Amino acid sequence: MDTAIAIVVEKVQRYIFQMIDKNQADEKTLRNIISASNDVSSSILKEIEIEFNLNDQQAEDKNKILWISGKVVFLSKQPKEEIKIKLKRLYQKIYADSQGNIFMNYVDFSIHDDKKDNMEILRKAERLLKESAIKSQVIKDNSEVLFSFRELDSKCPNHLFENKREENVFLTNMDDLVVLDENHEMDSSDGKIAIVKADINNLGSIMKEINDDYNKYLQVSKLLSGKISIDNLSKMIIKSKKIGKYSIEKESEKAESGEILKKSILPFFVAGDDIFYAVRINALFESIKLLHNMIRDINQELKEIQGESGKIELSIAIGVVFVNNHQPVRYYSQMVEKELSVAKKNMKEQKSLNSVVGISMAGNFFYIYKEGLGHGENDGFFRFCNEVVELKEMMEEKIFTRTSLHNLLINLETEKDKDKQMLYALYYLKPNLCTGDIGNAQENKELYFKYYLLSHLVEEKRDEKNKKERYFVPEKINDILIPKLKLILLFLKEQYSDKFGKTKVKKYIISSDKGAATDQKRRIRSVMFHKPINYLLDKVCEYDSIEKLFIKKISKDKKQLYISAHFEPTIFYRAKMLMETKKSSQALRMIINYNRSFNENSQEEIENIHRIKFNEKKFEKYFSKIKDTKWIDRLILIYKYNEQRIILKTAEKNI
Structure with a gap:
């Protein structure tokens, strides 16, 4: 009769984070810690091999059922008491070496010779390791070391962090993550960096699908252990450098990803189904593309392992935050975990069938869709990468400035009333046609820029049967527009956009596709x-508001018409100023006098089918009851937009 032994190494991440926090200033130590995702577990695996005499080549294949980073299941013929002594000795050594930060959970159980089914052994081991009673027994067995006083060494135990790699790919200094600008003081290393945390989805479903096939289970376990590792991340960066570009997406930038990523990433933990690293902001996009390629490679190999029966693909959720670089790693982890949770939730609820990557980046949501899917979606990650480049080009052409965009953001954030926010957004983004042909993008770039921002506030698409108009949704200002503005402003900083290059493939803000351009118009x-x-x-x-005495919408011959009283918007500006200075009676008289001068005495205005007769008595009645100027703010906007609509309509008739 054999004994099955299962060992799981837990809390490795916490241990590594503590070591990084203690040794941020020690570049040599930090360089070693970078490899810790693999090496801590590898070092422990070596200890297990030595303790249980598993390093013998002949015994290796026979006794090792599962042997991957952080988790092992193997068979032993040694007596039960001897196994317990060895497990206890192993636990105490790991506990001491890690200064109490790594927990080794373990269990052993007997296997009859006629029941040596590897999958059954794995299932039983997994079930037992999850039971609280097993962990309680481990704690009880090792209570003398767990509850004894030890003076902990603040230095890093380097034998757990043996760096065997020589490739000069990753950063080893937190200060080097900061991208300095020209005005940055040389004696300060503070600055913004990007923190990325990713998690693989559907692993449980994959394992359930191959539940009865031990060989496939083993292949998948080894595949994931090899692909989700520091070694593989390093190899992918080197590979992308050699081929000049790594992303296979036609819509992505053809930048030299390897050159951008080299010495731009500082990995904290890459193992299991977790990927956690810091990256220079100007290399963030390329690092996400690298993760996309990683999951693509894994899925390709999974298909080969599963064969025709395999229908489930893995996907990856990514959280991104922007923080100052001199913070504890556990703080970074907590911050980015919130974004990661949102990314996972959104992928599961909204995009589970058509996306392979879901990204929550500082409150913004992007997706990389499966091949052939996602066309026309506004939340594509590669699309946003190109949009940033387009915006940079527009800014360089003085279509807008970072200052004006920042002022819009400040005003939207300062105003808490969502209706006032909407009015401000409409005021800032109102069109100013240079030529009536809106298809002339070169002359109307500002119009396209404003449309890009305002379109974020339009109500979501409905089903095909519901053809009712989609209006603006003021709540989208806080939920979508403000986070997007912050992200755009960040990436438009010179030091972060210097590696984006020019858009060579596809443009979206001003569409480069003829078919799409017609629809965009x-x-x-x-x-x-x-x-x-x-x-x-x-x-x-x-329904019966004061504004509709001036302008309203009617249907005539199955067409929608806007009919209005003839007033110049400047009259409303002057009226507002008078009302705000407690001169409401003068404002009332000014509007009435203007109407009598330009509307009642003009035969042309009276006969114009687009004009409405202004009801003075009703206006005086409404005016006397209203105490604020919100109505006149709305009226100014309506007239300004209607003015632009008339310019467009008139110009289109002449084209």
């Missing part, structure tokens, strides 16, 4: 010239 016409007016009249102004 239609959407710009709707979002920039009709939706703002419809939103304000239909969703904000009440």
